[in-house]
Amino acid sequence: MGILNLSRLIADICPEAIREVELKSLFGRRIAIDASMSIYQFLIAIRNRDQLLTNDSGETTSHLIGLFYRTIKLLEMGIKPIYVFDGKAPQLKGGELTKRADRRKEAENRLAEAVEEQDLENISKFNKRVVRVTRQHNDDCKKLLQLMGLPVIESPSEAEAQCAQLCKEGLVYATATEDMDGLTFGSPRLIRNLTSANNEKVKEYSLDKVLEGMELSHNQFIDLGILMGCDYCDSIKGIGGKKGLELIKSFGSIEEILEKKYGITEFIDVDIDYGDRKEVVVESEDNVKQEENGEQENGDKTDVNGEEGNAVKEEDNCKKSKDKKGPQVPDNWLFTGARKLFVSPNVLKGTLTEADLKPKDVDEEAIIQFMCVENGFSEDRVRNALKRIKESKGKCSQTRIDSFFKMMPNSNPKTKTEKSVSDNKNKRSGPQSKNASKRGRR
Numbered sequence: 001m002g003i004l005n006l007s008r009l010i011a012d013i014c015p016e017a018i019r020e021v022e023l024k025s026l027f028g029r030r031i032a033i034d035a036s037m038s039i040y041q042f043l044i045a046i047r048n049r050d051q052l053l054t055n056d057s058g059e060t061t062s063h064l065i066g067l068f069y070r071t072i073k074l075l076e077m078g079i080k081p082i083y084v085f086d087g088k089a090p091q092l093k094g095g096e097l098t099k100r101a102d103r104r105k106e107a108e109n110r111l112a113e114a115v116e117e118q119d120l121e122n123i124s125k126f127n128k129r130v131v132r133v134t135r136q137h138n139d140d141c142k143k144l145l146q147l148m149g150l151p152v153i154e155s156p157s158e159a160e161a162q163c164a165q166l167c168k169e170g171l172v173y174a175t176a177t178e179d180m181d182g183l184t185f186g187s188p189r190l191i192r193n194l195t196s197a198n199n200e201k202v203k204e205y206s207l208d209k210v211l212e213g214m215e216l217s218h219n220q221f222i223d224l225g226i227l228m229g230c231d232y233c234d235s236i237k238g239i240g241g242k243k244g245l246e247l248i249k250s251f252g253s254i255e256e257i258l259e260k261k262y263g264i265t266e267f268i269d270v271d272i273d274y275g276d277r278k279e280v281v282v283e284s285e286d287n288v289k290q291e292e293n294g295e296q297e298n299g300d301k302t303d304v305n306g307e308e309g310n311a312v313k314e315e316d317n318c319k320k321s322k323d324k325k326g327p328q329v330p331d332n333w334l335f336t337g338a339r340k341l342f343v344s345p346n347v348l349k350g351t352l353t354e355a356d357l358k359p360k361d362v363d364e365e366a367i368i369q370f371m372c373v374e375n376g377f378s379e380d381r382v383r384n385a386l387k388r389i390k391e392s393k394g395k396c397s398q399t400r401i402d403s404f405f406k407m408m409p410n411s412n413p414k415t416k417t418e419k420s421v422s423d424n425k426n427k428r429s430g431p432q433s434k435n436a437s438k439r440g441r442r
Helices: 006-013 035-045 062-076 091-117 120-129 135-147 159-168 207-214 218-228 241-251 254-262 274-283 306-313 335-343 364-374 379-397 416-429 431-441
Strands: 018-022 030-034 080-085 152-154 174-176 189-192 201-206
Touching (some): 006 207, 006 218, 006 241, 030 035, 030 159, 035 080, 035 135, 035 159, 062 379, 080 135, 135 152, 135 364, 201 207, 207 218, 218 254, 218 335, 364 379
Parallel strands (some): 030 080, 030 174, 080 152
Antiparallel strands (some): 189 201
């Protein structure tokens, strides 16, 4: 989900933060791509009569053909893709994952009804809603990318957060994902529609311009995202984007909103401990994407547990709003934990270098073995695709002129309010104001 309706709010409040750019304008750029989101799109889009493509063993191959040919298209555009895969989902995401599993179960029931009634339209619709990205899908794609000589990064937790970190460190130009929480994680630039089929244009969002247009600090922007609805906690029902923005601009933070508008003065402080979680990722890779998609294999539960779960089990020390006509604050609202996940996510920080992101040689024969022998793709087509990769290598090795000047993202952009105050001071103290005073004396 990311942040509910955030793209719509940005389009309404600060459309100048969005620009539509052609793929070719990203020539020479290194882009961090949310791999699991891309795989999901391929599973949805690449079908034969509403059925996923499979090999002779009945194993899904839609994700492989989508990833292979779309990645080649990016390489031909001179774009340098860096695919980032999810690690273990944060424990606070348990509630959202359970909801996704419930929605998928409902879709499966509706699909069964549509099949029984031979309702082709609903069969097509619900077939797509039951799609989930599995660990096997991820492993297949990692293998293919590595055989293509492309960098693969495994995040300790959320892929969007790791992409944002790479962007903040100046290792990549932008984060490519459909989830708008890439901005709340602090990515200076976010690109949507990069891996969509037959798409020659993408949307690029500028975090600086979003903050400037909304007149918010980044911490306030995070609080706005939590109010609108994120993956890590419930939201105040009845508060949408524009109302949330109005409240944040009026009160400054969620705590101030709760205290001054709802009379709530005590908040649950959720302790986020990433140390244990990193060990779990190493020991049990089976959990990597299954939790993200609500899978319950091997008895894994998506319920909140551990230290965050203890916070949930505490007695209600939040006072409930008595205004039943207006928006209602959730009981035991874990907004502080959600905020911590955005401010200090579990990512590889300061450990990856330019050398880690450089492409390697393509293993052509291994690709033929994997794609053609094991998964039944046409050898002629795959070999033609490999020629395209070779031809694109020259483009990817070329350098943009602006790459000689390393862009360091502004970690503390000024809001419009701050800029206007500063501009007014400069005008009063600058030579123009002196000349104006002289003209006045005349």
